Amino acid sequence: MSVNMLTNIVCPEAATIILSLLASLLRLSSDEKRQTVTSPSMPRRRQLTCDLSLLMNMPIIMLQFFSYLYQSSVSFKTVALSSEFITGLIDLIVIGRLQRSQPRATLSIENKNKLPTDNIEKTGDEGQFAWDRMEDLILGFLRAIVADSFGLPPSAHRPVHVVDTVLETENSSCSSRQQHELQTMLMQNLMEYLLAKDLLTDPGLLLHPFGQFINIPFNVAYFACRIVDKLWQGCFLGPVSEIVDFISQLIHLQQQSSAAHNSPQHNPVGLEVSRSSLYRSLNRAILFQLSRPVLTLKDQRLVLALLNLLLADDAPVKELIFTSQNADPDFPVCLAHLLIQHVERKNSDLQQVTVRTPLSPQPREVPPNPPADEFASTAHLYCTTFDVLDDLVEGEDDSTNTSTISILSDEVKVYASQGEVSSTDGVENDAFGDGTSADSEMPAQGEEFEQLSALALRLWEHSYMWNQKIFLALLPKSNLGSTVSIPSLLDWAQELEEPCLQTWTTYLGS
Numbered sequence: 368m369s370v371n372m373l374t375n376i377v378c379p380e381a382a383t384i385i386l387s388l389l390a391s392l393l394r395l396s397s398d399e400k401r402q403t404v405t406s407p408s409m410p411r412r413r414q415l416t417c418d419l420s421l422l423m424n425m426p427i428i429m430l431q432f433f434s435y436l437y438q439s440s441v442s443f444k445t446v447a448l449s450s451e452f453i454t455g456l457i458d459l460i461v462i463g464r465l466q467r468s469q470p471r472a473t474l475s476i477e478n479k480n481k482l483p484t485d486n487i488e489k490t491g492d493e494g495q496f497a498w499d500r501m502e503d504l505i506l507g508f509l510r511a512i513v514a515d516s517f518g519l520p521p522s523a524h525r526p527v528h529v530v531d532t533v534l535e536t537e538n539s540s541c542s543s544r545q546q547h548e549l550q551t552m553l554m555q556n557l558m559e560y561l562l563a564k565d566l567l568t569d570p571g572l573l574l575h576p577f578g579q580f581i582n583i584p585f586n587v588a589y590f591a592c593r594i595v596d597k598l599w600q601g602c603f604l605g606p607v608s609e610i611v612d613f614i615s616q617l618i619h620l621q622q623q624s625s626a627a628h629n630s631p632q633h634n635p636v637g638l639e640v641s642r643s644s645l646y647r648s649l650n651r652a653i654l655f656q657l658s659r660p661v662l663t664l665k666d667q668r669l670v671l672a673l674l675n676l677l678l679a680d681d682a683p684v685k686e687l688i689f690t691s692q693n694a695d696p697d698f699p700v701c702l703a704h705l706l707i708q709h710v711e712r713k714n715s716d717l718q719q720v721t722v723r724t725p726l727s728p729q730p731r732e733v734p735p736n737p738p739a740d741e742f743a744s745t746a747h748l749y750c751t752t753f754d755v756l757d758d759l760v761e762g763e764d765d766s767t768n769t770s771t772i773s774i775l776s777d778e779v780k781v782y783a784s785q786g787e788v789s790s791t792d793g794v795e796n797d798a799f800g801d802g803t804s805a806d807s808e809m810p811a812q813g814e815e816f817e818q819l820s821a822l823a824l825r826l827w828e829h830s831y832m833w834n835q836k837i838f839l840a841l842l843p844k845s846n847l848g849s850t851v852s853i854p855s856l857l858d859w860a861q862e863l864e865e866p867c868l869q870t871w872t873t874y875l876g877s
Contacts, residue, residue: 379446382433386455389426393462426459430504437511441576447512448523450532456505461538461549467498509533509553510560517566517586518578530590533557534597551604554594558613561587567620584621584641591617591648598655607656608672614649615684618642642692649688650698653677654874657705663808667815670709674822678829689833697874699834700841702826704867707860709823827856841866 436443516529
């Protein structure tokens with residue numbers, strides 16, 4: 368291949384067209400494959416089987432060729448950054464997962480006798496086409512494209528940022544749940560890769576030819592912000608602790624990188640702006656988990672896990688959120704509002720929550736117009752962008768799609784309910800053998816509520832120590848700051864609740 372071919376892309380649209388052809392080939396080859404298995408009397412079945420085997424490996428060959436072009440041609444790097452090319456790659460993932468999840472075609476006894484044994488083994492084995500190999504190639508390609516794009520200036524990400532192209536891609540073949548599962552898989556894959564790539568601390572990385580190291584902090588912070596946006600939208604179905612840990616590590620890496628401020632490869636102002644953005648994203652992720660309704664044992668354990676993470680002495684999260692660098696004045700006030708909800712829960716509230724939680728997986732029948740007073744008893748516990756009533760309406764939509772095929776591993780499905788408020792949705796997808804599925808259906812327990820309250824009080828103490836001036840400003844005419852010791856949240860909950868709730872409501876609308 369000549370150097371000219373690698374430096375000049377004559378027809379950039381050809382790459383997108385090829386991806387569309389590959390998508391059609393995958394659909395066609397899968398249909399033909401099933402027909403070959405179920406119709407052994409079809410003429411030239413042996414030749415068809417051989418041809419299909421070659422055709423179904425064509426996407427792998429082309430993806431390997433595209434990867435080679437991406438590493439070898441500067442011009443093709445620009446082509447790969449286009450939204451059409453990225454969308455085409457993600458479409459191949461969707462098609463592969465949907466086709467792989469289809470029930471395998473079966474042969475009748477009569478047809479089995481007509482079909483040679485070696486043909487049954489060839490056509491009946493789903494491993495004939497390396498779906499996993501194709502997906503690994505695409506994910507590796509996407510990771511390289513996104514990571515390299517972080518070195519580009521903002522002008523290179525117009526009109527649509529590469530991160531938005533990846534996270535907002537929709538496929539008409541996917542249901543809403545499948546779309547969220549796909550986005551979750553892509554986000555988790557990128558988070559893991561970006562930490563392993565060490566983008567924020569190694570200026571010697573091989574970047575995009577037009578990229579600069581000073582652009583990376585801005586784009587990484589934007590990626591973290593968009594992930595938290597997806598979390599609040601209910602599109603991230605994994606555990607919130609993954610996002611909290613990811614952003615915490617990014618902040619820690621930036622702190623390490625700040626030692627090189629005097630280097631021309633670093634921009635102190637840019638680092639400060641991106642750090643502020645990362646702190647805001649971290650705050651939003653924490654507030655999201657603490658604002659979820661706690662209706663089941665699984666909900667309780669998710670909140671307990673986060674509180675333990677925030678309070679752990681060997682974890683950097685506590686040092687990150689309670690520091691002068693975390694300068695968001697609304698965060699401690701919103702945090703106080705949510706902690707009050709956890710410490711002020713009464714036995715009557717627990718009993719009503721228990722009654723509303725099913726003891727075993729059952730399909731939910733949703734009345735056309737649920738009575739408003741049904742949720743009045745627990746509505747005051749949480750003021751969030753999602754409420755129980757909205758979840759029941761969403762659950763009604765899910766119940767009409769029970770036959771849809773999941774395109775995500777069972778490991779992620781366990782947390783599907785977390786992003787959609789109710790922990791009773793998607794129970795049928797639970798595949799853990801450690802009691803997680805049972806926890807999803809067990810009602811909230813009094814002992815766990817006591818643990819939540821105790822941890823919430825401890826977190827309040829840390830928050831008050833670092834943000835005393837903010838809380839005193841909320842209650843200027845009170846004697847909140849007159850005591851030598853840290854005031855108990857139980858004693859001051861009533862006075863703090865109104866101003867904290869106002870701040871929380873404003874925060875949600877911002």
